[in-house]
Amino acid sequence: MGKDSLKTEYLIIGSSHAGLAAADEIRMNDDASSITMVTMEDLLPYSPTVLPYIISGKVSVPQIYLRDAEYFRTQRINFVKGKAVTRVDPETREAALSDGSRIRYEKLLIATGAEPTVPRVENLGHVPFLKLRTMADVLQHLDVTPKARSAMVMGTGLVGMHAAENFVHRGMHVDVLRARARKNPRILPNYFDEECSGMIQKVFESHGVNFYLTDHAVRVAYEGGEFIVTLSSGKALRAGMLLVCTGIKPRTEFLPNSSVKVDEGILVDRKMRTSVDYIWAAGDVAQAEDFFGPSKILNAILPDAVLQGKIAGADMSGGRLDSDYVGGISMNTFNFFGNRAFSIGVNDSENGERYRIEKTISPSANVYQKMVFEGNVLVGMTAINSNLDPGIIMNLIKGRVDLEEDCPEFVGNPFNVSRRLMWKLWR
Amino acid sequence: MTACLQVKGIKDPIQSRIKPIKDLKESFFAPTICLQCGDPACVSSCPAKALTKNPETGVIEWNKDNCVNCLLCTLACPYGGVFFDPVEGHVAKCDQCSGDPACIKVCKPKALVYRQESQVFNRVGDLEDLFVANSCCQGCNTEILIRHVLRRVGPNTVLATPPGCVPGTGAVGVNGLTTTKVPVFHPLLTNTASMLAGIKRYYNRIGRDVTMLALAGDGGTADVGFQSLSGAAERGEQMVFVCIDNEGYMNTGTQRSGTTPFGAWTSTTPVGDRLRGKASDQKYMPLIMMMHRCEYVATATVAYLDDFYKKLDHAIESSKKGLAYLHVFSPCVSGWRFDTSMTIEVQRMAVETNYFPLWEFEKDKKKIRFTHASEHPLPIERYLSMVGKFRHLNDEEVAHLQKSTDDRMELLKSLS
Numbered sequence: 001m002g003k004d005s006l007k008t009e010y011l012i013i014g015s016s017h018a019g020l021a022a023a024d025e026i027r028m029n030d031d032a033s034s035i036t037m038v039t040m041e042d043l044l045p046y047s048p049t050v051l052p053y054i055i056s057g058k059v060s061v062p063q064i065y066l067r068d069a070e071y072f073r074t075q076r077i078n079f080v081k082g083k084a085v086t087r088v089d090p091e092t093r094e095a096a097l098s099d100g101s102r103i104r105y106e107k108l109l110i111a112t113g114a115e116p117t118v119p120r121v122e123n124l125g126h127v128p129f130l131k132l133r134t135m136a137d138v139l140q141h142l143d144v145t146p147k148a149r150s151a152m153v154m155g156t157g158l159v160g161m162h163a164a165e166n167f168v169h170r171g172m173h174v175d176v177l178r179a180r181a182r183k184n185p186r187i188l189p190n191y192f193d194e195e196c197s198g199m200i201q202k203v204f205e206s207h208g209v210n211f212y213l214t215d216h217a218v219r220v221a222y223e224g225g226e227f228i229v230t231l232s233s234g235k236a237l238r239a240g241m242l243l244v245c246t247g248i249k250p251r252t253e254f255l256p257n258s259s260v261k262v263d264e265g266i267l268v269d270r271k272m273r274t275s276v277d278y279i280w281a282a283g284d285v286a287q288a289e290d291f292f293g294p295s296k297i298l299n300a301i302l303p304d305a306v307l308q309g310k311i312a313g314a315d316m317s318g319g320r321l322d323s324d325y326v327g328g329i330s331m332n333t334f335n336f337f338g339n340r341a342f343s344i345g346v347n348d349s350e351n352g353e354r355y356r357i358e359k360t361i362s363p364s365a366n367v368y369q370k371m372v373f374e375g376n377v378l379v380g381m382t383a384i385n386s387n388l389d390p391g392i393i394m395n396l397i398k399g400r401v402d403l404e405e406d407c408p409e410f411v412g413n414p415f416n417v418s419r420r421l422m423w424k425l426w427r
Numbered sequence: 428m429t430a431c432l433q434v435k436g437i438k439d440p441i442q443s444r445i446k447p448i449k450d451l452k453e454s455f456f457a458p459t460i461c462l463q464c465g466d467p468a469c470v471s472s473c474p475a476k477a478l479t480k481n482p483e484t485g486v487i488e489w490n491k492d493n494c495v496n497c498l499l500c501t502l503a504c505p506y507g508g509v510f511f512d513p514v515e516g517h518v519a520k521c522d523q524c525s526g527d528p529a530c531i532k533v534c535k536p537k538a539l540v541y542r543q544e545s546q547v548f549n550r551v552g553d554l555e556d557l558f559v560a561n562s563c564c565q566g567c568n569t570e571i572l573i574r575h576v577l578r579r580v581g582p583n584t585v586l587a588t589p590p591g592c593v594p595g596t597g598a599v600g601v602n603g604l605t606t607t608k609v610p611v612f613h614p615l616l617t618n619t620a621s622m623l624a625g626i627k628r629y630y631n632r633i634g635r636d637v638t639m640l641a642l643a644g645d646g647g648t649a650d651v652g653f654q655s656l657s658g659a660a661e662r663g664e665q666m667v668f669v670c671i672d673n674e675g676y677m678n679t680g681t682q683r684s685g686t687t688p689f690g691a692w693t694s695t696t697p698v699g700d701r702l703r704g705k706a707s708d709q710k711y712m713p714l715i716m717m718m719h720r721c722e723y724v725a726t727a728t729v730a731y732l733d734d735f736y737k738k739l740d741h742a743i744e745s746s747k748k749g750l751a752y753l754h755v756f757s758p759c760v761s762g763w764r765f766d767t768s769m770t771i772e773v774q775r776m777a778v779e780t781n782y783f784p785l786w787e788f789e790k791d792k793k794k795i796r797f798t799h800a801s802e803h804p805l806p807i808e809r810y811l812s813m814v815g816k817f818r819h820l821n822d823e824e825v826a827h828l829q830k831s832t833d834d835r836m837e838l839l840k841s842l843s
Contacts, residue, residue, distance in 0.1 A: 021471060047474030053495035063493055064475045303472045303503045333498035340498060340511060387441060389459075389507035390498070391468075409452055419448045419507055423457045427506060 005102035008078065009033035010316060011095060013085050014111035015045040017302055018283025018309035020066060022109050025313030027075050033317075035077045036103060038095070041135065042082030044068060048113065048133055049302050052162040055132075055141045056169065085112075085254050090276045107278050107316045110255075110266060111309060114248035114284040114300060119154070119179035119217075127222035129242040132159055148172065148240030152229055154179050154217060155245040156187040158334060161204070163243050165336055168207050175237050176204075177212040177229065179246045185213040191332050191343035195361075196368050196382055203337050203366070212237070248300060250285040263287055265298050270324035272312035280316055282308035291327030291398070292346065292379070299328030326398060333390060339366060342390045345397045346372045346380030355379065358411045371414070376407045392418045395426060434529040442512045444521035445530050458539070461508030461521040463487055469520075472503035485545060486523050494518065537800070544733035551736060554578040557608040561597025566760040566767025568774070569671055570596060571729050573642060576669060577607065579739045584638045585626055587612040589619045589652060591644035592678045592759075593671065598642075616651040619643050620659035623666045631665075638743060639666035645686040646676050649712045660719035663749035667742045670712060670754045677762035685710040689831065690824045692816040693762075703819065708831050713754040714838075717788045717795075722749035725787035725798075728756045730774035734785060734798050741787065749790075756783045764815025776810040781836050782828075786843070795843040807832055 010026055012019045015037050023035055039045070044065040053059050072079040084098040088108065095103045116131045118124060130144065131137045150173040153160045160176065167174045178185060186197040187204075201211060215231040220242070222228070227242040250265035261267045261275035265287030272280045272288070283305035290297040307325070314321045334341045346355065347370070360369040365385070372380035377400055381393050396418060403410050403421075410417040428443040435444065445460040463480075467487050470478045477493035478500060480486075489509070496517055500509045512519040521528075523541070531541045557577040563570040569592045577584070586609050588594050597606040599613040614622045623639040630637045643652055648670035656668060675693050676682040683693040688709045692698050696705040717724045723745035725738040735755075742751035758765070758773045765773055777783040781804040786797045807829045811817040820828075 017471070017474075049474035049497060049499070050495060053475065053497075058495050059475055059493060066474075066476055302474060302499055303468070306468070306471045306503075331502055333502050335496045335498055338516065342498070342502065344502075385513075387511070387513065389504070389510060390502040391504040392507050394502060395505040413450055416448050416450055419446075419459050420451060420455050420457075422459075422506060423448070423455070427462075 005104045007104045008036040009106045010035045011105035012037045012109045015039035018305040019111035021306045021309030022313035025310045026317040029317035029319035038080045040084035056166040110281040111283045112251040112285045114250050117247045117249050119246045121217045122219040124220045129244045150239040151241040152239040153243050159245040174209045178216040181216045271315040280312040282312040289327040291329045341384045343382040347382045376403045392422045430529040430533045459507045468503040469500035472499045547733040559606050561606045566770045568757045568770050584609045586640050587623050588642045589616045589647035593642045621655040624664035641668045645672040649685045660750045667746045667751045671757045673757045673759040677759040681762040698819045716752040723751040726754045728774040730771045780805045780807045780810040
């Protein structure tokens with residue numbers, strides 16, 4: 001141990017939702033011990049989720065910080081910003097920082113989140129494409145966007161769709177394309193089935209967005225301030241901007257090989273403990289239990305990051321929560337061109353033997369509602385422009401509530417029946 | 428709901444911040460509304476700091492300028508408290524009308540009540556703790572009680588506490604130290620009130636204003652300690668006398684006392700072939716003290732902490748003129764037999780069934796004032812079933828307790 005190393009009881013790497021939830025929980029249970037939070041960003045804590053809205057001008061930077069300096073003062077958290085952790089040594093329980101300093105910890109939480117993946121497309125590494133994951137990316141966007149008249153979005157997930165809408169609002173011509181070939185390609189494949197994705201896609205198309213889903217990019221070039229993407233069909237697309245958002249991968253490069261077990265993310269148990277003593281992981285970096293299956297999954301979504309952070313914080317500081325992590329459930333909300341959608345749990349209709357589907361669709365009003373049941377237990381719900389409470393539906397799924405004889409009434413009047421169940425079961 | 432629409436200037440029922448649950452096969456009366464949670468999932472799931480919990484009022488506030496319409500709060504909230512307003516095109520939630528909720532005023536049966544009891548923690552949270560418990564049972568109510576009473580009474584106090592659980596916590600001394608930060612006396616069971624009366628008169632003579640406080644059990648108040656208390660009340664001695672009523676001698680092995688209720692098991696009123704717990708009804712001490720024409724008499728429990736502190740304030744003030752008597756209902760985990768996590772819930776249920784009604788009496792006002800709604804009490808079984816010492820009761824015995832509770836309520840109402 002170096003003489004100049006700082007000592008701390010709790011070390012948290014990362015300052016977004018998981019890290020902050022853990023810090024709050026630790027302070028709740030342990031009023032006295034030292035907490036140190038390290039972030040590579042030279043900024044107060046913020047949420048990656050808010051970044052597209054800064055680009056669209058919906059919100060501005062100073063107002064969206066999740067905590068201020070006063071918070072760190074009153075909670076007595078040593079906030080170290082602008083320094084990345086370059087290495088963690090589980091043997092000596094030390095973390096090395098990018099400025100050469102070291103921190104000796106008793107307990108460590110890794111909440112470093114994830115970073116964008118760069119797909120294998122020829123020459124992509126040599127062109128100045130944009131990403132959207134950090135505040136630095138945002139600044140680059142704000143610099144480039146006003147000058148461009150057209151944009152290409154590579155990737156069909158939520159980040160890409162948000163960005164596409166933003167570009168439309170700026171009056172830009174927008175092309176959405178894929179980086180890889182896929183069977184039955186559709187937008188937002190993680191959250192919506194073909195039919196529902198199709199409805200969302202139509203809304204985007206009605207606002208002038210072009211989709212090239214059956215095709216995929218094979219080569220990228222940058223000439224005279226213009227990006228040129230060649231598709232597998234041979235067609236070439238041109239635009240002043242190229243945004244690549246094909247997915248994210250957990251940020252684990254500071255962990256030495258053969259210490260903490262890492263698959264896609266850091267493997268954790270239901271208390272967010274890693275394979276190594278005194279180290280926990282939570283949020284987008286963690287690969288935790290799946291609610292529906294035996295394997296461990298990445299479930300990079302804000303409310304889950306908060307929950308995992310809280311569970312880790314409680315376990316680190318001897319607190320007690322109602323339950324351990326019950327497993328990740330895919331979930332999200334999506335607001336697009338004045339429409340709104342949500343997706344929770346099982347959304348595909350492929351496993352017809354196991355699941356029963358109840359659908360209500362009104363294409364003219366752009367309303368879609370799909371419930372997926374296993375027996376009389378709700379396991380999934382996707383909806384567009386429905387007034388249902390996503391949080392109540394989420395709890396029904398999470399609680400594996402057997403609707404029994406209420407099931408037919410629920411299918412006909414889910415809005416009120418789910419609220420009654422909320423009162424009876426957990427309010 | 429109509430009131431909500433009016434006051435918020437919105438038109439469509441879907442926009443109402445409080446919504447009925449309707450169109451069901453069986454009617455179900457309960458609203459969907461924001462609970463203003465203590466640990467709100469909506470706030471921690473907001474990426475843009477648009478939702479914040481106001482530390483003063485406890486209300487979760489939504490800031491339109493920060494909201495990015497991501498709707499993650501609607502996914503995080505398990506109660507439907509924050510919802511999408513399709514007319515306005517953003518989320519909406521109850522803001523309690525800035526402290527004056529419109530829905531409360533129009534709810535005729537008073538099913539909706541606006542309660543702010545938890546704000547008591549903002550008011551008393553920073554007061555100094557003058558007591559650190561040393562040897563309490565797990566789940567002990569007396570510990571909570573001593574701590575809160577001493578917080579409010581403050582350091583300028585002389586405490587007297589006769590034999591019972593209060594000294595047992597270490598209040599009067601452990602290894603030559605006491606666990607209280609005020610001077611504390613340990614009188615006999617019989618003379619608590621007369622001893623404090625003497626000390627107070629001495630301080631009055633030398634011109635120092637010091638609060639006299641007694642923390643006594645029901646034995647030290649209603650039975651063994653009664654004659655000196657009765658005398659002090661009759662003479663109008665200046666003190667706050669707090670009776671911690673755990674309905675028996677819990678400190679010495681759970682023997683019955685004058686305040687043990689009918690039917691209750693104790694070690695001296697056992698349950699077997701011949702006996703079925705205590706055969707006579709309890710002595711209702713608060714009314715006895717009221718008839719002494721004390722300056723102030725009140726019943727209280729720490730389950731209604733806001734009410735408790737208000738009465739404590741009142742008692743301290745009244746003790747400058749004469750005797751203030753607080754009768755505090757204090758269930759005992761080990762002697763009454765219930766789970767250690769249920770201490771507060773047992774008290775709450777005793778109040779909600781009118782088994783232990785909350786009221787106060789001021790000498791000047793000449794009548795009782797109820798401080799907690801008593802019009803729609805829950806059946807007494809709800810309370811009795813929570814407590815092990817009543818486990819053996821049959822229907823007839825339960826009916827007896829229900830009747831004595833109802834009779835007492837009738838008497839109290841006639842005095843209100």
